[in-house]
Amino acid sequence: MHQSAHSYEAVIGLEVHAQLLTKSKAYSPDPHAYGGRPNAHVSPLALGHPGTLPIPNKRHFELAAMMGMAIGATLHQTTMFARKNYFYADLPKGYQITQDKTPLCTGGEVMIKDATGQDKPIGITRIHIEEDAGKSMHDIDPFNSLVDLNRAGIPLIEIVTEPDMRHPQEAYNYLIEIRKIVRYLEICDGNMEEGSLRCDANVSVRKKGSTRFGTKVEVKNMNSISNVRKAIEHEIERQIDLLEGGGQVEADTRGFDAATGRTHSQRSKEAANDYRYFPEPDIPPVVLDDMFLEAVKRSMPPMHWELHKKFTESYGLSEYDAAGIAAEKHFALYFEKLAALCPDRKAAANWMMGPIKGYLNETAIEIQDFPLDVNTLAEVIDLVGQGKLSFAVANQRLFPALLQEPQASPTLLAAKLNLIQERSDDYLLGLVRQVVANNPAKAQEYRAGKKGILGMFMGQIMKLSQGKADPKRTSQLLEEELDN
């Protein structure tokens, strides 16, 4: 990097395409499904046959509207389609049906953390509805490109930001947030590696303090969120080096090569594209009535920022626990059900963040497949709360036993496994006396002032009781015994 790099700032805007989880395509009923044979999910429209007419998919609008509502955008109830014209083999119609001057949503913002961890709103310019193109493969056949049109016509939204980001880390944080939002809404699976979420970055640099934008370069082909950060880092460096070397940045589209970590030009100047947008004559304006919008609003799940706020403000959870639980929707919703049954929310949160998360990670399953019902877990938490079971025993003995027998009653199973904590003084005192009698030298050391040795005695007592001795009462009795 050039020495004077620190006198520049980067200006970054992102365009994110998300494939929406509909059952059929955007303008024709061919299935939107994964893993089919190539060219099996097609229709005359997807193939660009003459005489076909597009009919928009209602679900496409519902899912796109959910995204708009989630980020506080303005939803336009009358919205039109446009044709974006270009010739490429994976777009047999010769145009993409998209939206140009009348996007479904404008405005709104997405709250992210900036590079120093402070809250920063990123303005959203627009969200519009469009369709995906097919897939071309250039590496399989030596003489031809192969075309698969299963993806042609899959419903997309494109989310365009204002040029509000100043650091590659902000672009990274923005994408993490967008992925979280689409997954909360369950409108897109958010998988960048598989291309269901894609990102292009517009990057320019300027001298700090300047209010004019530099010439921007569009960077494409980044198939992971980390690669977006890497590509932007590289592109900023490249532009600064150019400017510092007395050169100029040229408006360009550049592809990112993950293997080299570099970007390279994809479009020569003479090939500059002109998409000649014009209104799509085959689809009249779409008018969304109030009932439609009300229904979409009612179908909105609670968003992670709402849950996070509830967890910290109403439940008194730490920032760390609230963020950890709210990170994934179904995990958060399981916790919500659990919290409704457990007055001790902190204990419920500890179970979520500790044993449950651990189990899900170990077994690589989702919370939806977690075998224990919230009622079962609430009963375990209650047993610990009542002091019938220590957390350690509950976690290490009862929890694994319940996972083997998910239908069992925790109270009965704990009794059957002989785990219920002993609190009777007779029992506890017996253990205390036994352990003190077995360690006369240590007892002497304690009495001589080495108080720390208490832990050794407690450890022995817990071992003898197989973890069932109530630690609080035991330690009282132990101190009394030793002080005598």
Add this chain to the structure above:
Amino acid sequence: MIMVVNEELVDKLAHLAKLEFTPEQKADMMADFQKILDFVGKLEELDVEGVEPLIHLTSHSASLRPDVPHVTITHEEALKNSPLADSDYFKVPKVLAKH
């Protein structure tokens, strides 16, 4: 103001349409384009001050389709009319030079 068709415009459109013209064809195209534009240019004589542009010929709004998947043509039918295909894919001339 009626647009004047020059060689540069025809070259640009040819590029966008992925077509190649011989010099004779290009001259024909220029003449034809100019005729078409002159014909449509007649409309420029109208006074449209205060008239909203007509974008769609119908006053109806679009009806939306329920999201129900439906197979209209099979894989075999899809590939049947292609000039070049294998059992899975359409085949087209290589479209992107490998970087």
